[in-house]
Amino acid sequence: MGKPFLAQSGVIRPKASSDEISLRIIQALGFLFLSLALALPLASLLLRAFEDQHGSFVGLRNFAIYVTTPSLVRSAWNSVWTAFITTCVVIPLAFAYAYGLTRSCMPGKWIFRAIMFLPILAPSLLPALSLIYLFGNQGMLRWMMDGGSIYGPWGIIGAQIFYCFPAAAILLSVALSTADGRLYEAAEALKASRFRIFLTVTLPGALYGLVSASVVVFTLVVTDFGIPKVIGGQFNVLATDVYKQVVGRQDLNMGAVVGLVLLLPAILAFLLDRWAHGKRTATLSGRAVAYRPKPRLRRDLPAFLFCLSVALALMVIVAVAVWGSFIRFWPYNLSLTLDNYDFARFDTAGWQAVWLSVKLSLITAFVGAALIFIIAYSLERGPQRGFLAVLLRLLATIPLAVPGLVLGLAFIIFFNHPANPFGIIYGTLAILVLNSIIHFYTVGHLTAVTAIRQLDPEFEAVSASLHVPIWQTFGRVTLPICLPAIFEILVFLFVSAMTTVSAVIFLYGPDTKPASVAVVHMDEAGQASAAAAMACVIMAISLSAKLMQLVVGGLFARFTSAWRR
Amino acid sequence: MVAALDNGLGTDAGNTTGIGDPFLKIRDVGKQFGSFVALERVSLNVLTGEFVSFLGPSGCGKTTLLRAIAGLDPPTVGRIIQAGRDITALPPAERDFGIVFQSYALFPNLSVAENIGYGLRGAAWPKARRHQRVAELLQLVGLADQTVKYPAQLSGGQQQRVALARALAAEPGLLLLDEPLSALDAIVRLHLRQEIRSLQQRLGVTTIMVTHDQEEALSVSDRIVVMSQGRIEQIGTPEEIYCAPASAFVAGFVGRSAHFMAKVHTPTGYITTHGLVMPAKAASTLLYGEEAEVFIRPEDVELRPITDHGDGSFEAVVAGYEFLGPVCRLGLEANGLRFEADITPAAFTELGALPGARLSARFRPDRLLIFPAHG
Numbered sequence: 001m002g003k004p005f006l007a008q009s010g011v012i013r014p015k016a017s018s019d020e021i022s023l024r025i026i027q028a029l030g031f032l033f034l035s036l037a038l039a040l041p042l043a044s045l046l047l048r049a050f051e052d053q054h055g056s057f058v059g060l061r062n063f064a065i066y067v068t069t070p071s072l073v074r075s076a077w078n079s080v081w082t083a084f085i086t087t088c089v090v091i092p093l094a095f096a097y098a099y100g101l102t103r104s105c106m107p108g109k110w111i112f113r114a115i116m117f118l119p120i121l122a123p124s125l126l127p128a129l130s131l132i133y134l135f136g137n138q139g140m141l142r143w144m145m146d147g148g149s150i151y152g153p154w155g156i157i158g159a160q161i162f163y164c165f166p167a168a169a170i171l172l173s174v175a176l177s178t179a180d181g182r183l184y185e186a187a188e189a190l191k192a193s194r195f196r197i198f199l200t201v202t203l204p205g206a207l208y209g210l211v212s213a214s215v216v217v218f219t220l221v222v223t224d225f226g227i228p229k230v231i232g233g234q235f236n237v238l239a240t241d242v243y244k245q246v247v248g249r250q251d252l253n254m255g256a257v258v259g260l261v262l263l264l265p266a267i268l269a270f271l272l273d274r275w276a277h278g279k280r281t282a283t284l285s286g287r288a289v290a291y292r293p294k295p296r297l298r299r300d301l302p303a304f305l306f307c308l309s310v311a312l313a314l315m316v317i318v319a320v321a322v323w324g325s326f327i328r329f330w331p332y333n334l335s336l337t338l339d340n341y342d343f344a345r346f347d348t349a350g351w352q353a354v355w356l357s358v359k360l361s362l363i364t365a366f367v368g369a370a371l372i373f374i375i376a377y378s379l380e381r382g383p384q385r386g387f388l389a390v391l392l393r394l395l396a397t398i399p400l401a402v403p404g405l406v407l408g409l410a411f412i413i414f415f416n417h418p419a420n421p422f423g424i425i426y427g428t429l430a431i432l433v434l435n436s437i438i439h440f441y442t443v444g445h446l447t448a449v450t451a452i453r454q455l456d457p458e459f460e461a462v463s464a465s466l467h468v469p470i471w472q473t474f475g476r477v478t479l480p481i482c483l484p485a486i487f488e489i490l491v492f493l494f495v496s497a498m499t500t501v502s503a504v505i506f507l508y509g510p511d512t513k514p515a516s517v518a519v520v521h522m523d524e525a526g527q528a529s530a531a532a533a534m535a536c537v538i539m540a541i542s543l544s545a546k547l548m549q550l551v552v553g554g555l556f557a558r559f560t561s562a563w564r565r
Numbered sequence: 566m567v568a569a570l571d572n573g574l575g576t577d578a579g580n581t582t583g584i585g586d587p588f589l590k591i592r593d594v595g596k597q598f599g600s601f602v603a604l605e606r607v608s609l610n611v612l613t614g615e616f617v618s619f620l621g622p623s624g625c626g627k628t629t630l631l632r633a634i635a636g637l638d639p640p641t642v643g644r645i646i647q648a649g650r651d652i653t654a655l656p657p658a659e660r661d662f663g664i665v666f667q668s669y670a671l672f673p674n675l676s677v678a679e680n681i682g683y684g685l686r687g688a689a690w691p692k693a694r695r696h697q698r699v700a701e702l703l704q705l706v707g708l709a710d711q712t713v714k715y716p717a718q719l720s721g722g723q724q725q726r727v728a729l730a731r732a733l734a735a736e737p738g739l740l741l742l743d744e745p746l747s748a749l750d751a752i753v754r755l756h757l758r759q760e761i762r763s764l765q766q767r768l769g770v771t772t773i774m775v776t777h778d779q780e781e782a783l784s785v786s787d788r789i790v791v792m793s794q795g796r797i798e799q800i801g802t803p804e805e806i807y808c809a810p811a812s813a814f815v816a817g818f819v820g821r822s823a824h825f826m827a828k829v830h831t832p833t834g835y836i837t838t839h840g841l842v843m844p845a846k847a848a849s850t851l852l853y854g855e856e857a858e859v860f861i862r863p864e865d866v867e868l869r870p871i872t873d874h875g876d877g878s879f880e881a882v883v884a885g886y887e888f889l890g891p892v893c894r895l896g897l898e899a900n901g902l903r904f905e906a907d908i909t910p911a912a913f914t915e916l917g918a919l920p921g922a923r924l925s926a927r928f929r930p931d932r933l934l935i936f937p938a939h940g
Binding site for chain 1: 637641654655656658664670675683686716734
């Protein structure tokens, strides 16, 4: 027995406030933007997979060709198994590392935390180049390979382990740091053994973090293009197939088909991660007490030694690339030189590529952060009724599931279409910026949403009752409080745009070649030392941006300590 | 934009405000969220300068009604008229009210003075006037020495006062308080509720407070609106609500009481329960044999030594006691009927009312609250 519904006659139609109207307009503009720059390109990619070279509809013929071409099917399988093995290696390593960071009292935690971020700051090509220096045809440690070759699956897996480690370690240390100390006290009071506590409290608490991290690593490996390109040799994977179909054979249709195949694991991973995320929300109640480890040598010493060796390994990989970039002729003449940094000798763009990358990354960071934050705000605090908000929310989360190569391919197909009036941006810096913003949109969006949700939900209601328009409260209250999050988005976009290869490799024009693409080209031309030098320059610039974030963040924290809890 | 002043423009012709007219008229206001009816066509009036509390358990619709009055969640049906102006469909910014939320929603990056002066802007509030008004308000809530501090540096009670000052800054016609005290600890709460009340009386601002704490509502309100399941159960002064509850829900929700089922007995004006027969004034209008819900408050139970028999008294055994300072609260049992009685510590000693003691108990016939079970 339910209560009677209220009569449908005389239903009030509330008058929209000017605040609501302006937020609705921002939502509409955001929807328009993401439709043009994300939905339509992806739709044209999808259509292209069902057409032949002349644009006539051929149904599933392209897919039939795909599954009957053994080399293409083999690449798909190669992608899957290398990703699987990488995941199986990275997750335990990252878990132990994150456990040491969050659950032990070992010394030097902040250094270990800083080193953990190092691989993010370099293009994925850098570890591959390092491995080639060490184990390649002219590698110093080639004897260790025992006749085997680094060019192939094992090189890919080795480089991917380095490249994927930070993402997994960050996710797992977040999962491990949000533990309820009372659960541990309760378990100890009940006289549970340490091993039993680990199995019954620690692992279940981190379970969804583990699922999330595994999914992220698997997707990163399947969709990464730089590492297999550099170290894969004759070993083909999905990502290199897309590149070959598009750049090598100029077959956009088959490229689109492979792109869709590449989208498949990414979408599955995305859905699995969403599921895990939804499950996780209830694990920590508002009354939880943060867990604080007590010093215990039998745990802290092994944790320290383990983290030390992992950190050293990460450092060695970076150091080899840096050292190699200063070597005259690896490995025969080890005298130091700056010649490799004279990029004009190897690539016509020279240092221009670096400056272009900086310009691209700066524009992406500032325009992207502003767009992302304002759209996220309009979504969180604007009208929730109707399809607009729902669709916009969906569009904002899609980029996470779209690999850079697929997005790049979708951009060529969409913007290079003769009938598209937006085609004028093709081959310019604008398309690279647009592509970078969309490619990294979701991470920024989620950061913004988290920050906005931490604000009191009644700020807008209070200012409406005080007759203060919403944009004024946005400027005076929301923006200042969210500055650290905005800065984080800014630096994330900058570093991502600096280091990415996959998203832009299809889109640069003769005058707009970014540094990361130059690395690929120099490596292709056999200029490994110059490629390493360029990768080091990219890493140095990203590192400076990250350091600047720390300094500015510290200053901000000092100036605002009075009003922050 | 100049702060909206209610100058009587935009008033319907038929709704001109006369003397003695209610300040706020709520007519058949209902709210539906999807298929869930949160508020079922409620009506009430609030007079100018009155302090009215919406009281009820969580989910009773009290906050929904407050948010409808504020325009934060406009009602689905009905009419709300404030000072003669139909505000039902207006957004919050076009209404005239100040609001204090449970969380206070103070702006953490603005100082106390900036928070209070936040709404004082535009042509109506030149700088000098704004400063003067903020100083006045700081004085009013006793925070004159805290001007430059940030909300995080204040205690919960002080934060609450800042929120109150901010809501009152532009002299709104209506003050809305959404569980304003529930985030504070017990002692501060007792103190602040009296402070809110005296401030309200001094300023004469019409005030609506939402609360689930019946003691709070009883102590500060001119009138209380008791709500349950989206409906108004009773509107009345604190005395009416406590002494003459209109329904079994109100009797059970407001104040402490023992609750039991009884049947109307003969002669008229008697009820029977658990094999006991007792006089009850309120039962005289009911038919013989009718089932009724009965409530008795601890202070309406009279205890005498076991030897002292009177009309309607019965033997009860002390099951336990709680020493509360000014009174002792006894738990008693008679034929399986459990109830409580408040007596003075002196009477406690005199009666020797330790657990196991047998006493003569009597429910005051004029204080038994009786409601037909299928009424």
